[in-house]
Amino acid sequence: DAGVIQSPRHEVTEMGQEVTLRCKPISGHNSLFWYRQTMMRGLELLIYFNNNVPIDDSGMPEDRFSAKMPNASFSTLKIQPSEPRDSAVYFCASGPRDKTYEQYFGPGTRLTVT
Amino acid sequence: AQTVTQSQPEMSVQEAETVTLSCTYDTSESDYYLFWYKQPPSRQMILVIRQEAYKQQNATENRFSVNFQKAAKSFSLKISDSQLGDAAMYFCAYRKDMYSGGGADGLTFGKGTHLIIQP
Numbered sequence: 001d002a003g004v005i006q007s008p009r010h011e012v013t014e015m016g017q018e019v020t021l022r023c024k025p026i027s028g029h030n031s032l033f034w035y036r037q038t039m040m041r042g043l044e045l046l047i048y049f050n051n052n053v054p055i056d057d058s059g060m061p062e063d064r065f066s067a068k069m070p071n072a073s074f075s076t077l078k079i080q081p082s083e084p085r086d087s088a089v090y091f092c093a094s095g096p097r098d099k100t101y102e103q104y105f106g107p108g109t110r111l112t113v114t
Numbered sequence: 115a116q117t118v119t120q121s122q123p124e125m126s127v128q129e130a131e132t133v134t135l136s137c138t139y140d141t142s143e144s145d146y147y148l149f150w151y152k153q154p155p156s157r158q159m160i161l162v163i164r165q166e167a168y169k170q171q172n173a174t175e176n177r178f179s180v181n182f183q184k185a186a187k188s189f190s191l192k193i194s195d196s197q198l199g200d201a202a203m204y205f206c207a208y209r210k211d212m213y214s215g216g217g218a219d220g221l222t223f224g225k226g227t228h229l230i231i232q233p
Binding site for chain 1: 147156157158159161164166205209211219220221222223224225226
């Protein structure tokens with residue numbers, strides 16, 4: 001199995017630009033999670049989906065952030081417009097239907113906003 | 115809301131020795147899971163060990179074991195025979211059981227402990 005795939009692995013953009021992070025979960029998994037890791041705030045859950053439906057987006061910092069899951073094999077996290085304080089590592093994770101305690105993390109996307 | 119606290123920002127241990135990383139948590143739920151994740155410099159999140167709250171027996175995985183004290187809401191990780199490859203950030207994490215509220219749920223992480231292995 002290829003594991004959770006995230007792209008790009010690194011992204012450098014200028015303040016004000018739109019940024020789109022992409023995630024392909026493990027085939028057959030029905031839960032998908034987006035996390036953000038910063039030095040100041042640590043690892044925090046942004047949003048998660050069950051069966052492609054957003055369940056809890058209370059962790060999304062503000063309206064500049066949006067996430068979609070149009071189908072079971074693809075999700076995006078978009079930041080528009082981006083700000084320097086959005087610089088972080090963004091992780092996507094997926095989980096199987098029959099073992100809800102399991103989460104498999106992708107390699108993360110390191111975002112730098114200048 | 116659930117909180118997870120790791121009070122040791124950094125720990126150091128001699129190779130082959132034993133080290134214990136501390137974690138406390140706060141929750142009003144009775145059914146939940148606790149985890150320890152390892153994050154090496156590659157930043158990949160690697161699951162080390164999992165504990166179900168309903169199980170009284172402490173989980174073990176080879177050189178890794180936990181001391182789970184449910185009443186005290188404490189969940190420490192013991193690493194025996196420390197190896198250079200164990201050097202990493204270690205995160206304690208909490209997740210409520212799906213049957214507590216329906217569907218899968220996200221993880222709540224502590225701030226992490228940086229483990230240094232002295233050769």
